[in-house]
Ligand SMILES: Nc1ncnc2c1ncn2[C@@H]1O[C@H](COP(=O)(O)OP(=O)(O)OP(=O)(O)O)[C@@H](O)[C@H]1O
């Protein structure tokens with residue numbers, strides 16, 4: 001009997017959904033959200049009814065019978081640091097996601113949406129490899145201020161899915177390789193995968209690493225502190241400045257890189273400089289990961305929505321090709337990875353982990 005699975009991936013600029021019957025894709029759809037549309041909501045959790053309606057409308061328009069579904073699986077959000085795997089959505093997890101106890105990110109909606117849709121249909125809800133998968137080595141967590149520790153917040157699901165895909169293509173196991181994976185999406189994270197463990201990665205949410213379509217990235221701290229004081233910013237305004245209203249949105253009012261490309265084609269010099277600076281910062285982060293791996297790098301992978309853009313990819317390649325061969329996997333494998341995680345549990349191959 002085919003097992004119907006609804007996979008939901010709420011990203012910072014889009015909601016992607018897919019229905020699978022066992023491992024076969026029935027349909028997939030990406031709903032893009034403009035920064036203007038999302039700026040109407042005070043918080044990410046407030047976007048829940050809006051995104052839920054869009055998902056159910058898509059399923060209805062596809063004529064898919066909801067009673068075929070056996071599970072709903074969402075991309076997992078900001079929770080306490082966890083090991084990878086498939087987790088059943090439970091009350092404790094829902095509370096942490098809804099209250100933003102560990103921070104706010106679009107993927108928090110993954111567990112909430114999976115739970116609500118699953119509850120209405122009377123079927124289980126799961127999350128897989130949430131953004132807080134933590135495999136950082138102790139040395140990577142230390143900062144120059146004892147009260148501040150670095151934490152692992154990154155595109156764990158897609159980084160691991162594409163790393164495994166490349167390993168398969170190379171006829172190797174993931175844990176035999178040293179890889180650098182740059183996920184270039186609404187947020188950008190660059191991870192050093194040392195024999196199957198992500199031992200270093202920039203926290204894409206809180207002001208580390210490259211700026212991105214909607215993130216501020218790493219900033220000169222003193223200038224940032226002065227800006228916060230001069231503008232008398234609240235913590236919520238600071239959060240939005242760092243994630244949501246930073247990066248390309250701050251410069252050009254859009255999170256859509258295709259619009260920036262259009263500006264560049266029309267001769268906008270500032271757009272070219274800023275877009276190229278984003279590529280420069282990605283290359284710099286890849287270089288840092290190469291140092292973490294002591295220069296022993298089997299491959300560099302560029303993935304995420306921005307990896308569709310050949311100009312951006314070429315700018316990055318120019319600077320990092322000396323490190324290792326560069327492979328490009330545009331978009332992401334997240335929906336399939338989510339469905340596979342749920343299927344492993346439904347098929348009894350794996351027990352769902354409990355969030356405590
Ligand atoms: N063909 C393309 N050319 C250039 N840019 C593109 C293309 N397709 C998508 N993008 C850009 O990719 C970015 C979105 O990437 P992606 O879909 O991976 O992000 P997301 O899933 O919303 O967020 P995140 O990946 O951070 O969770 C947007 O800036 C979008 O404009």
Ligand SMILES: CCCC(=O)O
Pocket residue numbers: 012105131153154155186187188189203204205
């Ligand atoms: C929160 C981890 C992924 C991102 O930076 O968007």
